Amino acid sequence: MQFDFMHSTDSLFQLHALWQSAQQSLLPDRLKPWLLSQGSLTALLKKRCQEFRLELVTEHWQKLPEPLQQQWQQSEGLKRDVILWCDAKACIYAQSWLPESTLEQMEPLARLGAQPLGEYIFQHDSLERGPIDVALLQAGLVLPVLGEQKQLWARRSIFSVQQQPLLVQEIFLPGVLEL
Numbered sequence: 001m002q003f004d005f006m007h008s009t010d011s012l013f014q015l016h017a018l019w020q021s022a023q024q025s026l027l028p029d030r031l032k033p034w035l036l037s038q039g040s041l042t043a044l045l046k047k048r049c050q051e052f053r054l055e056l057v058t059e060h061w062q063k064l065p066e067p068l069q070q071q072w073q074q075s076e077g078l079k080r081d082v083i084l085w086c087d088a089k090a091c092i093y094a095q096s097w098l099p100e101s102t103l104e105q106m107e108p109l110a111r112l113g114a115q116p117l118g119e120y121i122f123q124h125d126s127l128e129r130g131p132i133d134v135a136l137l138q139a140g141l142v143l144p145v146l147g148e149q150k151q152l153w154a155r156r157s158i159f160s161v162q163q164q165p166l167l168v169q170e171i172f173l174p175g176v177l178e179l
């Protein structure tokens with residue numbers, strides 16, 4: 001299935017999703033291990049497929065969403081959207097926000113390109129992962145090709161690397177269930 005992300009929402013913040021603690025959520029059994037995985041999702045996917053591929057959808061310097069401006073007391077950062085493919089199955093649509101202070105502290109994060117974000121941050125001893133929140137997103141708002149009827153589970157965490165924050169949001173696409 002070819003995904004048309006060009007019309008996807010610019011920011012998942014626009015979806016006004018109901019994010020809840022993963023620990024307090026009733027999660028589907030088949031996705032639970034993926035949604036609760038504390039380690040690198042990239043590493044987990046790579047173990048489950050022959051050919052892993054990262055598709056860089058967008059990487060733009062822009063205003064942070066209002067909630068992140070408040071939380072991080074910064075106004076701008078890098079928004080990075082990728083699709084993680086496993087054996088030609090689209091598995092994860094990830095949208096990450098990296099504020100200016102984080103990029104100043106770790107310059108390679110500003111030029112990851114096709115290198116998975118996880119491969120960089122999980123090699124740092126200073127990496128800390130905040131709690132995982134989950135939400136059930138109206139897929140049609142993110143993936144029009146899936147139509148309104150589909151709902152997709154998503155998770156998000158705020159990481160800290162060398163005491164600098166970044167937000168990672170991951171939407172689990174139907175391909176994950178085929179692995």
Ligand SMILES: C=C(O[C@@H]1C=C(C(=O)O)C=C[C@H]1O)C(=O)O
Pocket residue numbers: 039040041042043054080081082084092094095096115116117118119168169170
């Ligand atoms: C945070 C990770 O990085 C993965 C890769 C991403 C990227 O390259 O932008 C974003 C989110 C993750 O799916 C991870 O591997 O857990």
